[in-house]
Every structure is written in structure tokens, then in C-alpha cells.
Amino acid sequence: MSAHDFVIAGSPAWIGSLEQTLLPWLEAHRASYSGLFLLADANALPAGQGAVDALSEAWGDFHRCPMILSDAQTYTPGDAEAGKTLLSCERIWRAMLEARLDRRALVLILGGGVTGDLGGFCAATYKRGIDFVQIPTTLLAMTDAALGGKVGINFDDIKNTIGAFRQPAAVFIDPTFLQTLHPRELRSGLAEVVKHAYIGAPELLQYLQQRPHVLNAPENLSPHEWNRLLRASIAVKARIVSEDPLEHGLRALLNFGHTFGHGLESYFLSIGQPITHGEAIAAGMLCEMEDPSPADIALLQPLLPPVSLSQVCWSSLWAFMQQDKKNDRDRVVIATPGDAPFTMRKTTLTPADVQGRWQRFLGQTGQA
Ligand SMILES: NC(=O)c1ccc[n+]([C@@H]2O[C@H](COP(=O)([O-])OP(=O)(O)OC[C@H]3O[C@@H](n4cnc5c(N)ncnc54)[C@H](O)[C@@H]3O)[C@@H](O)[C@H]2O)c1
Numbered sequence: 001m002s003a004h005d006f007v008i009a010g011s012p013a014w015i016g017s018l019e020q021t022l023l024p025w026l027e028a029h030r031a032s033y034s035g036l037f038l039l040a041d042a043n044a045l046p047a048g049q050g051a052v053d054a055l056s057e058a059w060g061d062f063h064r065c066p067m068i069l070s071d072a073q074t075y076t077p078g079d080a081e082a083g084k085t086l087l088s089c090e091r092i093w094r095a096m097l098e099a100r101l102d103r104r105a106l107v108l109i110l111g112g113g114v115t116g117d118l119g120g121f122c123a124a125t126y127k128r129g130i131d132f133v134q135i136p137t138t139l140l141a142m143t144d145a146a147l148g149g150k151v152g153i154n155f156d157d158i159k160n161t162i163g164a165f166r167q168p169a170a171v172f173i174d175p176t177f178l179q180t181l182h183p184r185e186l187r188s189g190l191a192e193v194v195k196h197a198y199i200g201a202p203e204l205l206q207y208l209q210q211r212p213h214v215l216n217a218p219e220n221l222s223p224h225e226w227n228r229l230l231r232a233s234i235a236v237k238a239r240i241v242s243e244d245p246l247e248h249g250l251r252a253l254l255n256f257g258h259t260f261g262h263g264l265e266s267y268f269l270s271i272g273q274p275i276t277h278g279e280a281i282a283a284g285m286l287c288e289m290e291d292p293s294p295a296d297i298a299l300l301q302p303l304l305p306p307v308s309l310s311q312v313c314w315s316s317l318w319a320f321m322q323q324d325k326k327n328d329r330d331r332v333v334i335a336t337p338g339d340a341p342f343t344m345r346k347t348t349l350t351p352a353d354v355q356g357r358w359q360r361f362l363g364q365t366g367q368a
Helices: 022-028 045-059 079-083 086-098 113-128 139-145 175-180 183-200 202-210 223-243 250-255 258-270 277-288 294-303 314-321 351-364
Strands: 006-008 011-015 035-041 063-067 105-111 131-136 150-155 158-165 170-173 332-337 344-349
Touching (some): 011 223, 022 045, 022 131, 022 170, 035 045, 035 113, 045 175, 063 086, 079 113, 086 150, 113 139, 113 150, 139 223, 183 202, 183 250, 183 294, 183 332, 202 223, 223 250, 258 277, 258 314, 258 332, 277 294
Parallel strands (some): 035 105, 105 131, 131 170
Antiparallel strands (some): 006 011, 150 158, 332 344
């Protein structure tokens, strides 16, 4: 097995086929664990079936807990989010108890950000915390959600409001999973890739600006191109969370685009027409930039939600933004990239700023 590709806040991470990364890692750590428990998003399982079969061969009969979070046939953005609840935790904790997992058991979490956050939280709290590994299967989870140790659930309809920091024992990123992902989910993850480029990877930004096909038709990307994008994007997140694992400073920069973005995401959820997280963040980044250039607009335009945004009134956004958990007391503060990579600028927004920036965004993207 090759040396890890990254260390993220102490956790090793590999990019490559599960057969060449996860399986040898498990073999090497066999003596440390009393058993395995696989928590898997049923929609992601088919692409990982080969690795799961190989795992059965090597480990015999291990415990499995498939999660049916959404119907792959009738895809609706964000529908798996409804499963990130205390009720799902109860189901998982019960399955862990029935499987008689002790404190030396290892949980394998295979799925997107919903499964990763939920499964990580269940593992972090079961018997005061047992080890887990993340096997992210969406682009968003590969480059963001599975890295950095934030785990949690939604409660009383407030996103991620109950949670913990617990780093995974390891992370295994297999780009094969991207082949079965819905194109809108690919674009959603690409918004976080672009965010990382703005934050700390000018060469990645240039690469994306010179190759419009990456954001316009991600379903046609070659494994080589995915590999390159994943490495460049993950390097940014790895550096930030390793420097500031508990979000006392620089980690706030990862929220670039997320104040306007969460406002938009919440708005569309409230009217029963959910958009993806990345679509909201793509719009959020353009709103939060001090002065977006034509190149910024051209880059992010293909990632915007495929719905009319002019229907959204700035005051609805402001109302949602005031409830944002990132706010500092009552102030709505955004963190945007500074002039040099890995530097941050913080700005407090007034209602007039939000109105002005939203109208600017609608005008610049031809939606006014
Ligand atoms: N912990 C963190 O630091 C962090 C960071 C960003 C986002 N998040 C969380 O991540 C969640 C969103 O994650 P997501 O975008 O991965 O969504 P998701 O987990 O809901 O997955 C999106 C959809 O794709 C399906 N799916 C997953 N993998 C698949 C595959 N390989 N093939 C086919 N279908 C597949 C899922 O069933 C789901 O319908 C949110 O809850 C968000 O709060 C967490």
C-alpha cells in the first residue's frame, strides 16, 4: 500500500481504488479492531460493490447497515438531507448495539455528506466514541464534508445544530463513485472545488478558467482530470483544517460563499423547491466577492441553480442570514479570500449591503 496522499488534522487520506487503499489499510490494522460495521448509502453501494465483496472475502461476515436516504430514480436535490436526524441516529445506534459492537469496533461510512455527517456523529457518540473511516462517494464529500472531523445532524429543522468534532481514523477517496453520481451533484461538488481554488490554489483557478468544459460538462471528465482536481482541491482543505482544526481562526475562510449561500438554500427549501448546496454556494460566492470580475462570473455561471433567482427578494435572504449560526452575536459577518492565498478578509454586512449585493448579482448574471 502506498504512503498516504494527505494528512488532514492528523487523519491520513488516500485517493485511489478501494481495493488498493482501504483493503490493505484494513489488513494492516486488523489486530487493532474487534470487528467491522458498514454504514452505507444504498445509492452509492453499486459503484462500491466490488470492494464490498472483496471485504467480505477477507473479513467474513461483517455487520451491514444500508441507509435508504433518497430514491435514485426520482432524483430531487437535497432529499437525503431529511434523513440527517435524531431518528436515523436511533436506528443506527440500535443496529450497532444489536451487532454487539464494542469500543474496539470500526465503522466504515460509505456515502455522501449526509451519511458521513450522520454516521460520524453516531460513531463519535456510541460508547463515548469509536473509530470510523470515511469513504466519501459524492464530489462534495470527497473534497469537503468527509475531511476535517465535523460530524453532526439537523435538529428542529436547524442544519448541523447538534454535532461534534471527531477526526476519522482514515479517509479513502475513490473517484470511481463519481461515475454514478447525478450531474447536478457533480456540479454541486465543483462549487466547493472552485471555492478552494479561490481560497488557496491560484493554479487550480487558472486551470478551471482555461478549461470551461470542466464546469460545463463534468460528466465527461476523465479519471485523470478528476484525480488532478481532487488533489488540488483537497490540498487546500487539508492545509486549513490542519492549521485550525476547531475553527478558531482561518477555518472560517471555508465558509466563503456560505452566508448568502445558506440564505438561498434555506429560501428554496422553504418554498418546497430545494436546490443543491453547491448551487447555492456558487451564487453565494459571487454575492460575497467585493468586486466580481467578468472572469469570476463566467467561471461560476455554469454552477448556478437552474431556477429563476429574480423571484428571491433580498429581504427574504436577509431574514435567513440573521439566523446563520456563523453570526457573531447579532452581526452578519462574511469571510472572503484576501489578496494572497490563505489570507482572509472579514466584512460585516448591513441590510443595505445585502440588498445592493443581491441586485448586483442579479444584474451581472443576466437575471434582473
Ligand atoms: N462535515 C462537514 O464538514 C460538511 C461540509 C460540507 C457539507 N456537509 C454536509 O454534507 C451534506 C451534503 O452532502 P452531499 O452533497 O454529499 O449530499 P448527499 O449525501 O445527500 O448525497 C447526494 C445524493 O447523491 C446520492 N449518492 C451519494 N453517492 C452516490 C453515488 N456514488 N452514486 C449515486 N448516487 C449517490 C445520495 O443518495 C443523495 O441522494 C449536507 O448535509 C451538508 O451539511 C458537511
